[in-house]
Amino acid sequence: MREIITDVAIVGAGSAGLSAAYQAASAGADVLVIDENARPGGQLFKQIHKFFGSKEHQAGTRGFVIGEQLLDKVEKSGAKVLLDSLVYGLLPDKSMGVISKGQNYSVKAKKIIIASGAKENYMAFPGSTLPGVMGAGAAQTMINVNRVLPGERILMVGSGNVGLIVSYQLMQAGAEVVGIVEGAPKIGGYGVHAGKIRRAGVPIYVGHTVERVFGKEEVEGAQIVAVDDKWNKIPGTEKTFDVDTVCLAVGLNPMTELVWMAGCQFDFIPSFGGHVPLHDENMETTVEGVYVAGDVTGVEEASSAMEEGNMAGVAAAEALGYLEHEEAERRKQEIRGRLNTLRSGMFGAGRRSAKEKQLEDMKSYLAAHKRTAAEQKEEVFFA
Amino acid sequence: MNRDADVIVIGGGIIGCSAAYYLSKLGKRVLVLEREDITRGSAGATDGVVGYHTKKPGHQMDLAVQSIAMFENLSEELGMDIEYGLRCGGMQPVEDKMQWDILSEIVEEQRKSGVDIHMISIEEARQIEPQLAPDLYGALYSPTGGKVNPIRMTIAYFRAAKRLGAEFLTETEVTGILKEGSCVLGVQTDKGEYRADAVVNACGSWAAFTARMAGIEMPIKPRKGQLIVTEPIGPFMDCTLQCARYNVIKFRPETIKDPAVLKMGASLSIEQTESGGLIIGSTRELVGYDRENTLEAIETILKRAVRFFPALKDVCFIRAFAGLRPYTPDGLPIIGRVDALEGFYMAAGHEGDGIALAPVTGKLLAEQIVYGKESYSLEPFSPNRFL
Numbered sequence: 001m002r003e004i005i006t007d008v009a010i011v012g013a014g015s016a017g018l019s020a021a022y023q024a025a026s027a028g029a030d031v032l033v034i035d036e037n038a039r040p041g042g043q044l045f046k047q048i049h050k051f052f053g054s055k056e057h058q059a060g061t062r063g064f065v066i067g068e069q070l071l072d073k074v075e076k077s078g079a080k081v082l083l084d085s086l087v088y089g090l091l092p093d094k095s096m097g098v099i100s101k102g103q104n105y106s107v108k109a110k111k112i113i114i115a116s117g118a119k120e121n122y123m124a125f126p127g128s129t130l131p132g133v134m135g136a137g138a139a140q141t142m143i144n145v146n147r148v149l150p151g152e153r154i155l156m157v158g159s160g161n162v163g164l165i166v167s168y169q170l171m172q173a174g175a176e177v178v179g180i181v182e183g184a185p186k187i188g189g190y191g192v193h194a195g196k197i198r199r200a201g202v203p204i205y206v207g208h209t210v211e212r213v214f215g216k217e218e219v220e221g222a223q224i225v226a227v228d229d230k231w232n233k234i235p236g237t238e239k240t241f242d243v244d245t246v247c248l249a250v251g252l253n254p255m256t257e258l259v260w261m262a263g264c265q266f267d268f269i270p271s272f273g274g275h276v277p278l279h280d281e282n283m284e285t286t287v288e289g290v291y292v293a294g295d296v297t298g299v300e301e302a303s304s305a306m307e308e309g310n311m312a313g314v315a316a317a318e319a320l321g322y323l324e325h326e327e328a329e330r331r332k333q334e335i336r337g338r339l340n341t342l343r344s345g346m347f348g349a350g351r352r353s354a355k356e357k358q359l360e361d362m363k364s365y366l367a368a369h370k371r372t373a374a375e376q377k378e379e380v381f382f383a
Numbered sequence: 384m385n386r387d388a389d390v391i392v393i394g395g396g397i398i399g400c401s402a403a404y405y406l407s408k409l410g411k412r413v414l415v416l417e418r419e420d421i422t423r424g425s426a427g428a429t430d431g432v433v434g435y436h437t438k439k440p441g442h443q444m445d446l447a448v449q450s451i452a453m454f455e456n457l458s459e460e461l462g463m464d465i466e467y468g469l470r471c472g473g474m475q476p477v478e479d480k481m482q483w484d485i486l487s488e489i490v491e492e493q494r495k496s497g498v499d500i501h502m503i504s505i506e507e508a509r510q511i512e513p514q515l516a517p518d519l520y521g522a523l524y525s526p527t528g529g530k531v532n533p534i535r536m537t538i539a540y541f542r543a544a545k546r547l548g549a550e551f552l553t554e555t556e557v558t559g560i561l562k563e564g565s566c567v568l569g570v571q572t573d574k575g576e577y578r579a580d581a582v583v584n585a586c587g588s589w590a591a592f593t594a595r596m597a598g599i600e601m602p603i604k605p606r607k608g609q610l611i612v613t614e615p616i617g618p619f620m621d622c623t624l625q626c627a628r629y630n631v632i633k634f635r636p637e638t639i640k641d642p643a644v645l646k647m648g649a650s651l652s653i654e655q656t657e658s659g660g661l662i663i664g665s666t667r668e669l670v671g672y673d674r675e676n677t678l679e680a681i682e683t684i685l686k687r688a689v690r691f692f693p694a695l696k697d698v699c700f701i702r703a704f705a706g707l708r709p710y711t712p713d714g715l716p717i718i719g720r721v722d723a724l725e726g727f728y729m730a731a732g733h734e735g736d737g738i739a740l741a742p743v744t745g746k747l748l749a750e751q752i753v754y755g756k757e758s759y760s761l762e763p764f765s766p767n768r769f770l
Binding site: 091092 | 675676677678679681682703
């Protein structure tokens with residue numbers, strides 16, 4: 001087995017991973033980014049809509065442009081990006097098993113940053129395995145990256161930002177969206193996205209859920225039904241749609257497999273998508289030298305993923321001695337400030353309190369478990 | 384003196400659960416003490432090969448013949464489907480003339496136990512297993528071997544024993560053996576004392592520790608085996624299959640020249656489970672109680688799998704795990720009474736044959752404890768050979 005030795009290995013070349021790579025490599029560290037996809041950029045290149053927020057977060061710039069700018073920065077920083085490459089294991093000695101173009105490698109890194117992102121939630125109902133039922137993210141990849149229309153008449157399930165944005169983009173790509181189904185009594189995503197959809201005449205059925213999808217070999221139609229405040233279906237309220245595609249935009253969950261393998265401790269935070277790794281202000285987990293960044297730490301959005309990546313990259317570079325403490329602290333302060341801005345307001349405050357709980361739980365864990373450096377040294381000495 | 388049971392069995396693995404069942408069947412009041420949970424050790428970390436052809440010629444083969452016969456209606460007897468693939472057959476493809484000669488020799492000895500094991504050409508082998516690589520040299524074939532789900536089998540023994548009145552205490556760790564002179568009185572645990580007339584040490588790879596508590600040295604060491612699980616696929620193979628190197632490493636290690644091969648002990652062992660996934664092993668490593676997988680082993684095992692079954696290169700593996708096999712210096716299990724300590728019995732050291740030999744081990748040991756004499760002699764496996 002071939003061996004690759006590097007300072008920092010980063011799993012995932014999306015918003016968080018690329019940002020981490022840029023920070024660590026431009027500080028002077030030897031950085032290797034590994035991604036299973038054929039193209040870098042993660043979800044950024046699917047995002048043809050303009051970003052929100054402040055100027056630092058490139059409000060008004062479209063996602064793929066941000067992706068191109070980030071890639072350019074990473075390239076200039078000297079970080080290496082290994083594409084079409086799968087990290088299949090992370091062992092207790094922190095060596096990673098990587099399959100790249102048919103070759104098996106053992107990657108040994110001083111610091112590991114896991115930025116593996118999130119995957120779409122699935123929803124089960126009669127007919128949910130028929131071809132034509134797909135994740136909204138998958139539909140978005142088909143239209144915006146592969147330039148293939150998944151279907152002509154579409155029912156979207158879920159009115160969060162993903163459901164709203166993908167509905168709009170499907171229409172831009174030439175499909176007809178017959179409606180958006182939302183189980184909650186009100187729309188989940190930003191008003192500005194919902195407004196565009198409503199102005200285009202697409203009905204949003206709040207307080208409804210999918211009853212079933214029917215069809216012989218593929219989706220031929222779908223039936224929805226109203227639900228009461230206890231999510232019980234209300235008989236007699238069924239509506240049937242003639243559709244060939246049903247998209248599910250019912251949330252995401254962090255892809256934490258490698259983080260579990262590394263032996264990290266977890267929190268359970270439903271608003272972040274379920275189990276999320278404990279980490280400190282530096283994005284370091286309970287396993288020394290293993291960092292996390294982006295949606296894997298709790299599902300948020302691209303801007304905060306980039307900032308978490310920046311944080312992990314700076315912290316790893318500092319821990320390796322590539323950044324002086326003062327300089328690292330200055331950069332971290334800036335990043336923290338921007339993260340706090342992102343996690344504020346009507347939509348961000350909830351995420352901020354969830355993140356605070358995660359950081360608090362990390363502190364409690366460390367207080368209970370982490371021995372002092374002196375004790376650890378003593379142990380090694382007497383072993 | 385108040386007794387908590389007639390017999391205390393230490394260890395809730397395949398051997399302990401089997402012993403508990405057969406002892407209960409003979410009317411004994413049995414208490415099983417398990418440090419963690421049922422099947423948490425090797426029984427839950429292995430494949431389910433129940434073949435003759437991987438058994439050492441002589442006593443072990445004779446014992447296997449008795450044991451495998453018991454599998455025929457074990458599901459019915461225990462009242463639970465143990466997914467026994469009756470007569471799926473066992474095969475060992477060989478890569479060259481040298482392996483052919485070594486295996487032919489071993490086969491001659493194995494056949495003395497009256498089992499149908501013979502050598503066949505690669506063309507014949509591919510008629511039985513069409514997915515085999517055509518450039519192999521030939522194969523050993525045993526039409527009567529089987530396979531089983533070892534976790535279900537252990538749980539089946541556990542439930543059947545419970546139905547017969549056996550009591551199981553999990554999360555209960557034995558910390559000492561209670562003795563009076565050269566007589567066992569019971570055991571000390573982290574939950575208190577339990578007394579019985581007889582104590583069975585069925586602690587698998589950990590049996591040497593338990594024996595030492597009784598003042599007895601048993602040469603049982605853990606040997607790690609790493610295995611890989613693939614995604615479920617359609618019907619791919621019927622046999623349980625090991626490459627010839629499996630038996631060569633097991634019975635003629637001196638013929639292996641490459642020290643790296645010996646150290647990892649990597650040979651192919653592969654079977655398809657009822658759910659469609661393949662279980663692919665394995666290594667034989669003496670590395671203490673470490674149960675981690677290694678990248679080298681995963682690579683070595685998968686390379687061998689693709690060497691024998693080229694079509695596997697397009698199948699994903701989804702999981703890897705490792706289990707510990709209780710190794711003994713002479714390759715034979717340790718079953719029966721310890722002469723030096725009245726009431727103390729061993730049932731451990733089966734290495735990779737624990738699943739296949741579990742029925743006969745439990746049955747004969749129960750007979751020895753209850754009647755003082757077993758229906759088929761356990762003498763060659765007696766712990767006294769090491770004392």
